Amino acid sequence: MLEAIQLSKSFADKQVITDLSFKVEQGEIMCLLGANGAGKSTTLNIFLNFLQPDSGQARIDGVDVQQSANGKDKLVYLPEQVNLYQEFNAIDNLKYLASLSGLSVSEAQINAALDETGLEQNARKQSLKNYSKGMRQKVGIAFAIMRQAKVLLLDEPTSGLDPSATLEFIRIVERLAKKGAAILMVTHDFYCAHTLADKIGIMDKGKLLTLLDNNKLPLSSLETTYHELISGKAAMREAS
Numbered sequence: 001m002l003e004a005i006q007l008s009k010s011f012a013d014k015q016v017i018t019d020l021s022f023k024v025e026q027g028e029i030m031c032l033l034g035a036n037g038a039g040k041s042t043t044l045n046i047f048l049n050f051l052q053p054d055s056g057q058a059r060i061d062g063v064d065v066q067q068s069a070n071g072k073d074k075l076v077y078l079p080e081q082v083n084l085y086q087e088f089n090a091i092d093n094l095k096y097l098a099s100l101s102g103l104s105v106s107e108a109q110i111n112a113a114l115d116e117t118g119l120e121q122n123a124r125k126q127s128l129k130n131y132s133k134g135m136r137q138k139v140g141i142a143f144a145i146m147r148q149a150k151v152l153l154l155d156e157p158t159s160g161l162d163p164s165a166t167l168e169f170i171r172i173v174e175r176l177a178k179k180g181a182a183i184l185m186v187t188h189d190f191y192c193a194h195t196l197a198d199k200i201g202i203m204d205k206g207k208l209l210t211l212l213d214n215n216k217l218p219l220s221s222l223e224t225t226y227h228e229l230i231s232g233k234a235a236m237r238e239a240s
């Protein structure tokens, strides 16, 4: 389980996260939407312990990531651009990543993980320099499958993917959630958020403006709510 408890963070004099709280249970998918600079990637970086909050806690399975020596063992992070070894093929990249994490995996296990992602057999022994973004992501996701990640952090995973690759990606992430992973995904893609998420947080200027139950929400309402909140119209209506 992933939990942000009253997180705040500033850089120099600039407050970029203010009193941010949310929870993602095992098997649940939460998407964070928000304007550029809203603080979404900073939030992920706090969970990764790349950045430390000024106050509050980011917890994985109830333990503050700053206190937990093995919290990262449970977590896989997929950045917007999955940067792996360009000269290696998919199998060798995964073998190498596994060895860095102290995992002992056979080629059969690597292939089984790649099967789940749908990466074509004939691509697996080609070097990654010939891969598209979607194919690279499949290698990143295969690593999460091999690690049996309990928590997945995804940063704008569908930006630059074509509609078929986006849908394929959505199906893979759904399967990981069904297996029990807690998934936090930062995205600008309404369609992807609406198709995937159990709940959707909308952030602006470091604050979580709302947390929506996606099951009860038509796509058009999500878009309207987002634009109203970001432009401040919803707040103006409430005040009048």
Ligand SMILES: Nc1ncnc2c1ncn2[C@@H]1O[C@H](COP(=O)(O)OP(=O)(O)OP(=O)(O)O)[C@@H](O)[C@H]1O
Binding pocket: 011, 016, 034, 035, 036, 037, 038, 039, 040, 041, 042, 043
């Ligand atoms: N290391 C840093 N030093 C100073 N300011 C930073 C640093 N990292 C992020 N910021 C600032 O914090 C704010 C939030 O940035 P962040 O990258 O979290 O936004 P975001 O919501 O992920 O935006 P985008 O959608 O553009 O990726 C921005 O104003 C950014 O310039």
